[in-house]
Amino acid sequence: MTMPPLTASFVLHFGEMGSRWGFNRTIGQVFALLVMSEEALTANDLSDSLGISRGNVSMAVKELQSWQLAKVMHRQGDRKEYYYPAGDIMALAIKVFEQRRKREVDPTLSVVRDILMEQPATPQDEYAQAKVREVHDLLESLSKWADDLQQLNPDSLQTLMKLGTRMGKVLEFKERLFSDAAAIEPESPKT
Amino acid sequence: MTMPPLTASFVLHFGEMGSRWGFNRTIGQVFALLVMSEEALTANDLSDSLGISRGNVSMAVKELQSWQLAKVMHRQGDRKEYYYPAGDIMALAIKVFEQRRKREVDPTLSVVRDILMEQPATPQDEYAQAKVREVHDLLESLSKWADDLQQLNPDSLQTLMKLGTRMGKVLEFKERLFSDAAAIEPESPKT
DNA sequence: TTAAAGTTTCAGAATTTTCTGAAACTTTAA
């Protein structure tokens, strides 16, 4: 089984990008090939098309299933497992995001929380802890925001992205109002 | 020069996370240490504190400067270079995002565009190209959105993140209106 | 039961990435 040319170039590129996207070359290639294929593929199809070992394919599909990016199906009277992508492009992208946050943000958030529980031992530690708190606050709001966005259905997400700049305009206007108010009543108590 | 304990644990963690965040352990550690330090640090400070070679530090600070995450300063009557973080936590986070997009999304967008220029050679290629187009559209709106967000000043960003869920509610409401309208006038021409 | 058809595992090989440290280079000032 050999890949049609356009598929091949996409698959190869996705393999190269794999490591930047948090998975390795093989996983990237397998994922891309599943997405590009109209039909579900067997482990042997993948192994042949990509020229990688059967064992490697096995690890890759396992990993993709753990990322919830691929699923398995069976065909009538056929014992082989057929792999296919777990949803449309949008759904897959959302899952990749979700997983990356889990791997990239959550562990840091947890370490950062532990550090904030500690008693600072030196003045430098006090400074460090203040910085860690900033990191904590930022990661936490980021994380919450991502949660919120993920609750949205894919269509709302699309809408939101299209909204883009206009959203920014609204916010800036709102903030200008606030700072004007502060300038007018400079001696009002801080709340 | 030895790091105070809280700093040390943060720095070590950041080193471990380094690779997931798109840079290696050393770069992660150097960056974290710069952020945690009240004073700017010399290459030797970094090398001593982190227990890594002078050459490695040199590469790391170079890389951090190329990411625009660190800057150099000099002190009166002192030839050494002193490194410090290029902005507050929020500004640094924004830069990390920007850089990651540049490294993770832009190359794919470019490959994807090339593929869309090609003439599909087989029916499979046609299917593949349709999928690639979906990927393209998604990446492009994502990229545009990120651009828009980056234009915002840090305070607006904070506000936006805090807005979180409520934003989603608004959008869902808006969409409900749309689909209701469609249900009421099912035979109206599509525009 | 047995064997055929398939999947998974994992030790070690291959590859890739990172790190060291010595040598080369640069800058400053005497």
Added chain:
DNA sequence: TTAAAGTTTCAGAAAATTCTGAAACTTTAA
């Protein structure tokens, strides 16, 4: 000029990651 104080480079060593392929395992059906 020269040398001291510093920085950078890069070949090869070390470490980490990925991949292979043979053996072990599982499932199904005759």
